[in-house]
Amino acid sequence: MSTLSPFVLLPSSHVRAHDQFPGASELEKQLRAKIRGEVRFDAASKAAYSTDSSNYRHIPIGLVIPHDELDVVNTVTICRSFNAPILSRGGGTSLAGQCCNAAVVLDFSKYMNKMGAVDPVARTVHVQPGIVLDRVREAAEKFELTFAPDPATHSRCTLGGMIGNNSCGVHALMGGKTVDNIESLDLLLYDGTRLTVGATTEAQLEHHIASGGRIGGIYAELKRLRDSYAALVRKEFPRIPRRVSGFNLDELLPENGFNVARALVGSEGTCAIILGATLRLVKSPQYRTLVGVGFEDIFIAADHVPQLLTHKPIGLEGMDGHLLDALRKKHKLEDDLSLLPEGRGFLLVEFGADSQPEADQQAEAFAASLKDLPAKPSYRIYNAHEAHRVWVIRESGLGATAVVPNQPMRWEGWEDAAVDPAQEGSYLRAIDALMREFNYTSPMYGHFGQGCVHMRFNFDFESEAGVLAFREFIDRAADLVVAHGGSLSGEHGDGQARAALLPKMYGPELLQAFREFKQIWDPDNRLNPSNLIDPHQPHEDLRLGADYKPWQPKTHFAYAENDGSFAAATLRCVGVGACRKQDAGTMCPSFMATGEELYSTRGRAHLLWELMQKEVLPGEWKNDQVRESLDLCLSCKACKSECPTSVDMATYKAEFLSHHYEHASRPLFHYAFGRIDRWARLASIAPGFVNAFNNAPLIRNMIKSTLHIHGKRTMPRFAKSFTSERKKAHTPTGKDVFLWADTFNNYFHPSTMRAAHAVLTDAGFRVGLPNQHLCCGRPLYDFGMLDTAKEYLLKILDTLAPQLAAGTPIVVLEPSCASVFRDELTNLLPNDPRAAKLRDQTLLLGEFLVKHAPDYHPPQIDQKIIVHGHCHHHATQSMRDEMQILRATGADVQLLDSGCCGMAGPFGFEADKYEVSQTLGERVLLPAVRSNKEAIIISDGFSCQEQITQNTSAKPMHLAEVLAQNRQR
Template structure:
């Protein structure tokens, strides 16, 4: 662990604040005047504060540039006005969607236009014409889901499909696995509504001779653009035809082929992939394709990835709709990282694999195409091992292996961090095997490590490489390597980018691939659209060098800090933990657990990525100078629900719940916390006190005017009711009961504060269930609490004392190996997650962590043959966020299945209550938006005789406080089955 405290102005090493006045002069822009003028006229949001600028300083690339400010437009008119005002101040413009670009396209010293929050409508879908009109902030999956309702889809589908935007895809000419079926984005864009920096707004698409003549006759700026572009296409026709590689995945450079004589002179297609360097896209009309009703997945295993690549032409001849490949290094890293657990075993034998998906009108047709290929491959040399996955759920598990690529390669245990830089090169599919062999030899010569995977059907390779981007020698080696790699791929007739574009990380290499003449054509193309070079300057054309503006670089020197958690997965280094976030933005998805406050607000600062970027900037100490007292970080973390969704769903396992607890432990050092922190954080103390006179406590907490005063004092929203204390807690009720005559194997049932003092019926039901399963139930010898609420308020010193007290009180039982059964998922994760990090190196902590089980886990692992009867009923199941993200719902589902229930596990994410969070007045609206996303509508729609199951105390409380229904814990459901109800 690092040693020096980070305390803002008290830091032993002085902060290095960004001098915005100096930046303003250097950029030639008066930041303050620009901000004033934007605020005067825009209906949207104008953010020039340090926190907002820090949020948008990087994307998913190696680069970092702090922007001038951020504008979040509410309408197209806002966009037009923003560009007009920026033009008056000569300020650069950067269009941004989800900010997932891997080559530095989405960071710049410019005014960032974030389209994702408001300009995200699907304007129209015309099923007959197979087209859709969309705003640039539309998320790809939302378009695909809408199109699927009429049997259509948008073919390009990069790995970020759950959260990337159409505007970003148009900017980068995105592809993805199913571009095999329908081509790159450029092939699926029919028309664009665009705005130039100098104020021209028009629609562009294909231009026949008659349309061209009409535009020319009208004169003006539009006619001038058309004339000059046609002339450019004629002047550079020969080098364009000669130097552009004829391969499926050429994404580098501008699409100048669309301007060639004899082409359709398609300016929409020419602008796709221009990365915001030419125009602002206001709207797009895109092509939709038929979505195969049935799909089948065939996986073929080869002796190595090179043999798999050699087989690609044969496989492509069978007409798949997707063909992905991966090597054994990737699969090994997936296993070592614990990603996609249980899925790797589905792969057939081999050390290189092809995932081949077929589509059809029905299952028989799709499966027939797969089997026909299998017959041909049976005669191939080498003959692959093969498995066919017709079951959609099983096929999705296999796809999860491939989708784990980024997480498995970004933070490999005991290895250097890996980076983009040579991330998405492409060759003709028939050259892929040779290219992989020669690239591996090049990597070996430079001493680099990199896994191979990607869109093999179109010859596109993905790999992250362990470049040293912090030392002068390391950066020089990086430059040398990518120049050699560019010459290698170009010599094979390939492209330096087959998916992610050029931005800054590839632009320097464009002359190697295209030659100086075509690069000059790129320069002229941009100048025709953007003569003042104000649109995302320094990217693609006349770009920064690859070693400028590095996120790290030789100047990277984060301030050392002392931490409460051990961060064992990050070498005990909080700064390294802040490098976990690579910026791909999976936390911006609207499904799953991560990230509930982002789902509710649509704000970047409430995404896991946004919070991670702010913490990174806090340690850097330039844009954000407040250290552990930094208000921008505090504001962002304040709405974190500590759901642990990021720990479970983030591809690189960013653990924001831990970072939040760490930050608040320092933020409140030397300060009083809000009174609500003491009220909720010490709920175990108050509950024990109330248990002596629960009737009195309930009278004052639930009767007016006392209840109203208590809520006002504690900052609780008026719509919330304070939960009632049970008239008798679980522990004394347990000790009063008559134990069974025959004692079984002993275990400890953990009497958590909530089920002990508020819902003792849950714990009593668990006792019956466990005794029925043949166990002797014991309680801890003294009153204990895991301290879960303490973490939400950063009370880590007290939390550590709680954990030490538990180890002391249960010393003998831990050494005897007694299992501890926990009913509350949030308490279980204290033992699994926080305990090993708070008491790193403590063997008793390690033992206890391995001996703790959730009820469903325990029954499945220790009593798999126990029978509780059946319940022929419907059930709706809401998984506590910690349960879903950290533990997984498999054991819960297995127990419910044995009961014979017809159950549905909701994709409801976090319920929004999250302990104290949902009670607090200033967080109530966010809490309810979280609940209304999926959980509460499903509860209201459930029939009266449908069981509602929720193991989390907070989840049950959210349902009770928001509906007329009472949900049950799994223990209560099992008791119902025992009673035959």
């Protein structure tokens, strides 16, 4: 790589982090007086919205979350009186920086997310900008229709954002980009003008012009622009499937129907604010068959794309072996990876039809043709279940490759250039050679059927030389794309990442045309300024930068995967927003309940990252706004497994709270629930008396008031501990196993302990038990009482020394306790070899029976079983073993996709958390329990059982209790 560079280092955002917009306080005051939605100019809101999924950081002026169109109109009117810029934002997952700016941010996703009825005849539907794509697709599928563009973020990206970026996705091959699927747009301009635009006949165009006024002037100027540049547009615009860069001036050509709406698609909020959109829907093949094809490498795979396209698939995606390597190193989707054929370059080719036999026939004919290819690729035809698993591999691309153990972080910045599929192999070889010259590496994956390839590079954004090398690399990469007749962006848009490179692709005359197009709509340059037109440089305003020097505080946890740095841990969040999905999985329950960015994993990670900068958020660990955001975190740990980059917010929360309350008094609630093991041990001496005392009306009300417990919550009832009971004689023969007596099952639900003891004994094991009170301290983590938690863990390691030395399996019944041993233990005590032993010897009951009792046969059950998995169970181990055991009973077993139950230890008892807790419980779990009155309900978590019993008439059981029923003697 040349050591000379024509570029100079530009300031990062850290230099300008405290720049204030003149009149911001008065602007906020006037907005609050007029807006029915939410107006936030506080430090936390600005911190949470300072970046998107890109490399860039701009501190916004403030945030408005409009309730309706009137709120948007009033916001624009007031901002105009202050000459304040405005940025429209949807899901905030943009990768090029177009969703962060020093502007008033309009977040449409929380309230303006409605849609009209699907018109199955016209094949259209009208939507508000904040609606999530999957909600539209679900409604359309009822009529066997769909919105064709479906990016990997389909579970959380909004239609407004898709229109702003001209999003594409897997099935753009079937139905085109977003631009091809927009019928009309309802617009609001910065000057207050409102209009609806779409395809325009010449007669309609002349009528609009003759009407005069601002709207007439817009159409007159658009006609002039078309007539002036039509020949150049026809000549210079790349004719490839994924030309996303620049403005869509080609849509104004007569042969394209002078479609003003489509001309605005991809304008990234720089021209108009979208209030609504009428979408074009296309037929959705109801039967699909996927074929995986394996080639020697990704370049050979790309060479074959044009030939494979002749079979007319509805989707054709590619990914290389580096993506698979990253997943393996992170121990993610390991079982699914075995579904891929042999090779290091893979194409996923999907066929769709009106019947399954027809789709299968297409796939089989395609597979047969592969035998005639000189490359002789391997292949595999998948059933529907396997296909879903393979698609998950492909959709994991960005997150899977961003953070990989023992490797530098990988960044966007040159992640979605596109060429004609016929040029794809040549382009990839050229960019690979350029990567090697700069000592960069990147996986390659994406929409190979349309020539769009995603990449993430190990750019160095923390040194002057690294930033300048990045700038030189993308400049030369742009030359490669242009030389191949391609587009700088094939999906993610230009934003700050690529807009400065547009002259290479279009030349000065078309750039002038783009500038004129922007001026027609936004002459004052107040809508998302410095994007697309007169942009900031791509190596400016970096979130990191050569001056990036975050605070590095001393911590309790080791953060070994982040080089011991809490600041580095917060940087794991790359903004893809998987925590903002609301329809499946567990992450992020507080966002599912509130729809609030500040209560998402991403929002919290951004706050903590900003805290480490000591710029926007003051007070270091004592910052109350950060504490308030974390306060609604349920510590479900789902983000550690579901987040593509394994952000571990439960750990970050515990770390923060430990310092926040250091040398400060805590709420009494923390001591009451954080040290519940102590109170439970004392209560077990005379549980009947304690329960009667706690539930006496006056005492009960006083306890709830003092401890801030919601009035509708029932206090759990203590019991005589299982460890204090007289045990049956141990089986004289058999292998040893140690049954962990956790606080919740030992002192509240001893029947679970009895059942587990019986199951293990019947399975032929000698069951050992603690001879003293031990507790993993799980509730301590919820309140950041980490010094006490360490004491608990050290006591456990000392007491269990014989079992650890002997390698005795430790069977744990409460999933949240198992997660302490599997996760927090080694993070708090990384240098104690006993901690690793306990981690490795800890097993949940189902896991133990599958791995250590191959001859065990569960009782036969002729009854439906509904299973709710504990959050920590999902986070630290799959439910596979439990489901294997339960299905062996012969029962009809259903595992709910119920996410977090909402109780989450003490969380659901707190008065101010009750509504969130109930919202989460009612999302899936409680309705499913109520509608299956005759079924056995299995829920291994104590908190989950409390949520069920306090809201339904059901009596949930632990796996151990079900296996102990009618057991074979």
